Amino acid sequence: AFLKTFKLKGFKSFARLTTLHFSPGISVIVGPNGCGKSNLVDALKWVLGEQSFKSLRSKSSEDLIFSGSEKAPPLNMAEVSVVLEQHNASEIMLTRCVFRSGENRYLLNKKHCRLKDIKDVLLNMGFGLKNYAIVDQGQIAYLLEISPLEKRRLLEEAAGVTKYREKKEETLHKIQETKQNLLRIEDILGEVE
Numbered sequence: 001a002f003l004k005t006f007k008l009k010g011f012k013s014f015a016r017l018t019t020l021h022f023s024p025g026i027s028v029i030v031g032p033n034g035c036g037k038s039n040l041v042d043a044l045k046w047v048l049g050e051q052s053f054k055s056l057r058s059k060s061s062e063d064l065i066f067s068g069s070e071k072a073p074p075l076n077m078a079e080v081s082v083v084l085e086q087h088n089a090s091e092i093m094l095t096r097c098v099f100r101s102g103e104n105r106y107l108l109n110k111k112h113c114r115l116k117d118i119k120d121v122l123l124n125m126g127f128g129l130k131n132y133a134i135v136d137q138g139q140i141a142y143l144l145e146i147s148p149l150e151k152r153r154l155l156e157e158a159a160g161v162t163k164y165r166e167k168k169e170e171t172l173h174k175i176q177e178t179k180q181n182l183l184r185i186e187d188i189l190g191e192v193e
């Protein structure tokens with residue numbers, strides 16, 4: 001899937017409606033410290049279904065809603081939408097809203113839906129939160145420092161090899177158990193004969 005459009009309104013420091021259009025290839029967002037670059041990453045994680053406030057550098061839903069500035073009063077809701085383009089060129093629009101009460105709303109192509117529906121759509125597109133789609137600053141340093149063995153483990157997980165490795169381990173364990181059982185049966189047979 002390709003991230004085509006990203007819209008924010010009332011999310012953290014983005015009080016006014018802000019729309020970003022991405023073109024195929026690499027996009028870079030630059031700006032001075034504190035201008036809201038990381039808030040954009042938080043917004044992206046959030047609209048993709050993130051439930052952990054810690055991961056969004058917040059303590060509660062209220063921290064996600066524009067809290068006011070010298071120029072603008074606080075807002076009562078935050079809304080973020082993304083348009084994702086699928087391989088077959090069809091587009092899908094995901095929206096998430098939150099109110100000061102803490103109530104969240106999710107929309108799929110502008111129709112109300114459950115968080116689970118958003119998660120299912122993303123899983124089907126191979127675009128999950130835990131799929132290393134979003135790599136934060138700390139993770140880059142971590143990736144540079146870890147051992148080759150650990151790097152291989154992460155690559156295998158990203159490539160989807162881990163689940164087969166786990167299944168192999170399970171099967172080897174079962175074979176071992178069956179071998180033990182066979183030995184026991186042979187013993188019993190020996191005694192009977």
Ligand code: ATP
Pocket residue numbers: 011012013014031032033034035036037038039040062063064065066067068
């Ligand atoms: P750095 O390069 O230092 O990481 P950055 O561009 O990533 O900076 P962010 O962390 O995205 O900056 O933005 C921080 C700014 O967002 C701060 O000025 C903070 O006051 C503002 N901010 C965060 N939450 C809210 C909110 N709920 N309402 C208004 N402003 C907010």
